[in-house]
Amino acid sequence: MATVAAVYDLAVSPRSAADVFxxxxxxxxxxxxxxxxxxxxxxxxxxxxxxxxxxxxxxxQRDPDxxxxxxxxxxxxxxxxxxxxxxxxxxxxxxxLVLDFIHVTEYIWAAAWDLFKEGDAAAxxxxxxxxxxxxxxxxxxxxxxxxxxxxxxKAEKRANIDKAAQYxxxxxxxxxxxxxxxxxxxxxxxxxxxxxxxxxxxxxDITGARWGLPGAEAVLRLRSxxxxxxxxxxxEFHREREFTRNHSSHYADVERTWLxxxxx
Numbered sequence: 001m002a003t004v005a006a007v008y009d010l011a012v013s014p015r016s017a018a019d020v021f022x023x024x025x026x027x028x029x030x031x032x033x034x035x036x037x038x039x040x041x042x043x044x045x046x047x048x049x050x051x052x053x054x055x056x057x058x059x060x061q062r063d064p065d066x067x068x069x070x071x072x073x074x075x076x077x078x079x080x081x082x083x084x085x086x087x088x089x090x091x092x093x094x095x096x097l098v099l100d101f102i103h104v105t106e107y108i109w110a111a112a113w114d115l116f117k118e119g120d121a122a123a124x125x126x127x128x129x130x131x132x133x134x135x136x137x138x139x140x141x142x143x144x145x146x147x148x149x150x151x152x153x154k155a156e157k158r159a160n161i162d163k164a165a166q167y168x169x170x171x172x173x174x175x176x177x178x179x180x181x182x183x184x185x186x187x188x189x190x191x192x193x194x195x196x197x198x199x200x201x202x203x204x205d206i207t208g209a210r211w212g213l214p215g216a217e218a219v220l221r222l223r224s225x226x227x228x229x230x231x232x233x234x235x236e237f238h239r240e241r242e243f244t245r246n247h248s249s250h251y252a253d254v255e256r257t258w259l260x261x262x263x264x
Contacts, residue, residue, distance in 0.1 A: 005055040008035035012184030017135035040195040041224035049083040099174035111164040137178035143168040
């Protein structure tokens, strides 16, 4: 399992729940600030906590005085959140944790199929209503309303509804989307989801491919360098190191040997 991290700068872009839904339905979206100075990397050899620590080290280099707001997007994994908080404590920096809105959407859609038949158009209206409320900062209300709907309708199955409600209630502090949108923060992990595809999946998941751990790690490092725009700089460093290791040091040894014999 590869762990993927990304660090980037992003200009704030205040918006509202209505703006988000407008983007979802519009054929043309209003231009949004693009990530700048993006650096991504992936590893199959390191623990997730170590990769997260590297992400914080990169952020620390960019903002050593902690003058900027640090935002970390998460998918709700308990171990991931624990590692992030540990890294933040070690760096002595306050971070804003934001739960990925796309993950929330998937939970709500799964809950909808406990109440509606597959393909029922009413399911979309149900999902949109609750997603809108979540974006407005009413996640706890949505959790209670979904459970109440299942009870009132005497739903034959409600496992996904209860799972979604528990997911919302367990991450309320990371679901303050009304505040995040007001402050112009990102609420979805598009950057990291894209990196998972073009850094890892497009190369490592080729049909029939077989990987050993060292080879896979080496390929991921090179792809990470390329994706971050650092490959040319790295390659110059690599050539210099190879020259020093295979040539300069060898010639120096020959020179020392010749001088020693001449002195004798």
